[in-house]
Every structure is written in structure tokens, then in C-alpha cells.
Amino acid sequence: MTNPVIFISDPTTKDYTTFLTTLLPRLANASSLDIVILTPITQSHHLNAVLFKYYQLVSSFVESHPAEFDYRFATGLNVLFNLAPDKITQLSSRWNHAYAAEAITVPVAVPTPLTQLTTEIPETPIIEVPATSRDLAEFRTCAVGGTFDHLHLGHKILLSMSLFLASRKLIVGITGPELLKNKKYLAVLEPYAVRQAEVLKFVLLIHPGGGMGVEVYEINDVCGPTGYVSDIDCLVISDETRAGGEFVNKYRREQGFRELDILSIKVIGDADSSSDNSWKGKLSSTDIREREYKRLHPDNI
DSSP, X not given: OOOOEEEESOTTTBOOHHHHHHHGGGGTTOSOEEEEEOSOOOBHHHHHHHHHHHHHHHHHHHHTOTTXXXXXXXXXXXXXXXXXXXXXXXXXXXXXXXXXXXXXXXXSOOOSOEEEOOOOOOBOOOOOOOXXXXXXXXXXXXXXEEOOTTOOHHHHHHHHHHHHHEEEEEEEEEEOGGGGTTOTTGGGSOOHHHHHHHHHHHHHHHOOOTTOEEEEXXXXXXXXXXXXXXXXXXXXXXXXXXXXXXXXXXXXXXXTOOOOEEEEEOOSSOSSOSTTOOSTTOOOHHHHHHHHHHHHOGGGO
16 A cells, blocks of 8 residues: 655645646555645634645546546545644654655654655735634534545545644534435445544544544434533534534524534535536545445446
8 A cells, every 4th residue: 555645835825736736647556645734724714725725626636537546546635734743753654755846844854755846836825814714723622523424525624624623622423324314325325333433543643642532422313412512612514514503503502502603614525415516526425425336336337
């Protein structure tokens, strides 16, 4: 298994599109790919913009080059940020080769061959920070929920943003099997245990360390843990599920709990349907299940 790493310095001020699209064809056989951002990010709006851009960029590139890439390549992509030196040291054992677009300073020695590609790296327009942006570790406890079936890039954005905002605890709600009986391509929907394991694997990968706790709950109703765990400060949701956040706060008020600060973010493939895919690179869990079903049952197509 090969796992290259790409180091980029500051995607909030520089545009690495040309560099990445030049490099990606070389990495088509990689089993997974990490992109490490070296400059710390402290605003949720900046992080959301960066994660959305680069997860979408790689996914769209893979989708537009089907002869070169298996569609599952993009699901092995991880955009890593705010890594402490000891975390980079820990991760370096998984990297077989490193790439960079410019002279970089990694805070620790990485025992991995490094290739520097010379490409254009233009400045990117300044990302304005709206009043709704939140600070790094602004909330003691953050919650996020979802099916998390065939963990995809949209899920990774949700989990990354939630962990970014939490200072002490991340609560993850994962939909239980009883609520999934009517999902399309149910035969290839992953069991709860598999979905839980994949969520925890990714959270461990991006986890900043220290005293941050992670709790996982099975969701068997509309609200999940936000409906019965009072000690939650923030709920991270996708733009397409804002109504769900409003319902949660209404229910919490009825229970005598304080309302949650709702942070709505942009993700990829957050709607569990391919019917409104208006641009390439938006793979939902349903899309992935459909492809998996056709791959495993070619005679039934």
C-alpha cells in the first residue's frame, strides 16, 4: 500500500490548483493520499473554504479521469491541518513519498523522500471572515451526526470542522440500522460497526491530541444525542440540513436544555441523493453504494 503526502504551505493565501492537477496523475496508484497544510488555521470560515476547495478539486479531477483513477481513490484523501510536530512525526511512518510545490519548512524531520515540483502558485483572493465564523476550539463540546456510510469527503469535512471547534469533547452520532431500512442499495450499506470504526479511524487521524475526548452514540431518532445529552454547546451541520438544526433546538427547549450554537457549513456530497448533482466531484453515500453494487453485481446491471 502506498500513501504519499503533499505539503502545502498556506492555502488561505495561495492557490495550489495547478500544482495538484499536475501532480495527481503520478499518484493514481496510491491507496491513500494525505495533504498536509503547514500554516495554522484559526478561523472556521477559512478552514471550511480550504477543505471544500481541495476535497472538491481532487474528487472532480478523479471523476473527470476515469481511465486513470478508480472512483474510490478520492475517498482515500485526507486533508490534515494544525498538526503538532509530534503528530507529524507519528504520521510520517505511513508516508512513502513527499511532494511540495515550493520550499517548505516542516517542523520536524520527515524520513521520506521529497520531490519539489515547480509550478505556478498564484495568490488567492483574500477569504473574508464573516461574523458567523468561529474560532479554533471556541466550544467546549461539539456534536455532529450522520449515517457515515462509505465514509466520503463530505463526511470528512463535517468531522474535521467539528473537531476544529471543540476544545474538550467531540460527540459523534451515527445512524442506527433501524432508521436505514429504506435506503437505496441497502445490500451494500455498511454495518453500524464498520461505519463506527471508519469514523473513529478518521477522527484519530486528524485528532490534535491532548485531553480531547471523543464519544460515539447510535442514532435511533431524529435528534440523537443532542436530544438527551444536555452538555453540548455546538452542533455542526451541512447547509442542506439547516432545518434539522432548528428542530433540534426546538426539542432541546422543550426538554429544558440550552439551545445549541448551530454552525452550517459547505460539504461535498452531503445530500444522500445523486438527483441534484450539478457538478462533478459530488459523491454522496448513495452514489458510492450504487457504484459498489454495480461493481460487485455486474450481472444485475
